Amino acid sequence: MDLKVSPLTKIISLSGFLALGFLLVILSCALFHNYYPLFDILIFLLAPIPNSLFSKSNLDNADFMSDSPSNAQDFGSFLTGLLATSGIALPVVFYHCQLIGLMSCVMSILGGLIIYSSIVVFSWFFHSSWEHEEDALFG
Incomplete structure (x- = not known):
């Protein structure tokens, strides 16, 4: 059973x-x-940017003998992880300093994780569909 979902359905569901x-x-x-x-919100919106800037498709590998990721890719992954962890830790620090309440902390963390995951899923869905379209055009 091959279930095809149209790109419009993906966009609508991810935007919701x-x-x-x-x-x-x-x-x-x-x-x-x-x-x-x-x-x-700002931290979770900025979190996927380093990974997309330093991805393998955007960089030429300087070391032609190596199959491992480049230092720039590692740095992009590090920055993405740092920002995602900071997005989770910031409301906890605000709660610990008694700047926000517990429910505000929980809602902020859940909302931020939903924002980050929807951005990642959006890029994953459409990156795979763009690769298949390029193969269909030239292959």
Whole structure:
């Protein structure tokens, strides 16, 4: 059973998922009258950028004898991991410093994880479909 999902269905479902993440983070701010968790949105929006900038498809491998990832790819993965971990840790630090409440912390972390995962899934879905389209054109 081969289930084909149209790109429009993917875009609509992922945009709804992304809107849910934004809603959770904004509600964690608005319900408790404290807007520190908005920094979480910024961190989770910036998190996938280093991986996409330093990906294998965007860089030429300087060492032609090596099959391992380049230093730039490792650095991009490190920055992405640093930002994703910071996005989880920032609301926890705000909660520990008593700047936000527990529910605000939980909503902010869940919303940020939903935002980050929807961006990653969006790039994964459409990166694989772009590769298949290129093969169909020239192969």
